[in-house]
Amino acid sequence: MQLVVAGTMALDTIETPFGRAERIVGGAATYIALAASYYVRPVGIVSIIGTDFPAEMLLKLEERGIDLTGVVRHLSKPSFFWAGRYHADMQGRDTLETQLNVLEDFPDTIPNSYKEAPFLLLGNLDPRLQKRIYEQISPRPAVVLMDTMNFWISGAREALEEMLGYVDILSINDEEARQLAGDYSLRRCARAILAKGPAYLIVKKGENGALLFTKEGETFFFPAYPLEDVFDPTGAGDTFAGAIMGYIAREGVLTLDVLKEAIVQGTILAGICVERFGPEALLAVDESELQRRREVLLRMSHFLRLPA
Amino acid sequence: MQLVVAGTMALDTIETPFGRAERIVGGAATYIALAASYYVRPVGIVSIIGTDFPAEMLLKLEERGIDLTGVVRHLSKPSFFWAGRYHADMQGRDTLETQLNVLEDFPDTIPNSYKEAPFLLLGNLDPRLQKRIYEQISPRPAVVLMDTMNFWISGAREALEEMLGYVDILSINDEEARQLAGDYSLRRCARAILAKGPAYLIVKKGENGALLFTKEGETFFFPAYPLEDVFDPTGAGDTFAGAIMGYIAREGVLTLDVLKEAIVQGTILAGICVERFGPEALLAVDESELQRRREVLLRMSHFLRLPA
16 A cells, blocks of 8 residues: 555535535545545545445545545444535634544554555544554554644644654644644744654645745745635645645655645645535546646746846 | 825824834835835825924935925824724734824825826825826826725725726735625636726735736735744835835836736835834845845745656
8 A cells, every 4th residue: 555544534514605515425534535546546545434425436436546445334323424614705614513423433453455555644533543543554654644623632632742743744724733832923833843743844724825844944835726716615625635645655755845846736636626516526637737737836926036 | 206105104003912112103105115215216205294293204214215305294283193903813903093183184286306207106095185196297107006995995986996097006905805896706806906907916915925916817926924923014015015116116117027026025025014013124124134035935935846
């Protein structure tokens, strides 16, 4: 297995100003694995689904080179379910309903075929579970990327801080970075977080792009892909992380240059994701479209007029 | 006169999480002219001050090559006064008090020495007043940049839309762009606004940088200068516009390449401005610091790894 992805697979009901989608497939691992599959294969998922998870989507994932050996299907419970409504500005959202369902039975063992994977992406999960998955891969993966959320920062801080010592890249949003470091200045937050372990911190800012901070004290800025409309922001952060890790896995090595290009790829794929409901747009991305959008993104950020 | 700047000169009382400054010099024209003075001289201001405006600041402005022939000092009224308090996130702010005072007597004639100026920056003022100032320069300036605010967008829309037909560059923030165009998508807003006249629209997003939209349909992104702390955001947008116009005036011509570099310069000077209370940091900018920060800004935006 080239890349192992641990995270939820879910059913989501999503309301946006553009419409409503009822019980469509979602979950971090779904978005992550689909995004990564454009760069590296096979991608193995560690997750759990319920009796109601559509078999059709499992086939589509497999068609994209995604290995589901590590996905447990529960025999009696329904899938993890989330319902949310996005605000008119598409930035904020309200959670209308969360049903954990199978999530309580998330597997803490991974298939033997995953156990030597050189790349690991730990999606947003209980950090104690992230640790158990991390520990089963030996030798230690070459690169580990982790995501988390406010719920674990406040509710499982000790376990989360321990995990920071094991990861190479942490990818969180600006609010989470501020909560995790207890400061407003993102630059000071970055220093505090990087001091706990990761070599790189990626701070996601939605339509305002992303920042990359390095342990050496450097900062890099990446704009979001310019879109007319954001149709459904669900999964954008997971898609971003999945493409980043997929690209790194394809290159086989984590350097600053590789990571910068990986973030450009993540930006492009996240932009594609949010143009349709759920992961639909990620099922069939035209690779020439990736190249076209990369040129748009580079051109829009190209303000150099050297020498001054 | 190389560049004429019309705008307020004010006294401000500012509260931020870092402290409080009482009745310090502010006003759009003050920030604009100081910023522009690092690129072009002389810069002539059209404004009005009251009996309480400190003569010491007038001397400092003159020392920076700023011509005050067009600044009327009222014989009996106090200066325009604004008091505001910034929120902890330094993005939002509450206006605690506004005293128009001399602002009602803003001059609508400009000195003869200003009347052939090739560059004009119309700071945030009543658009009817902006028009009277604009009309007194003949031949029509080579480049006109305008700023405005929500108050005029809702209260003087017709006059403001007429002004859009006379300007080359409009520089406003994201909320103002959305209010002016009545849409949420900034890209659609930009198309609607550019259709009314300007060749270029600059949308300011504070700590999230700025976007440049062109009439030809191109978009460019500029990150904010990375700062540990923003001490006082007052005047950042005016400083940004002043440096942009100063740089254009120094180059003598408005091309897309010149404008892109001008926005880099505006970003740098705005970053310097917000590190101290009021316009203090703009009084003595070390020019080698501009060059140093330019390199930081270019490096942080340099994510190209060509070919893909």
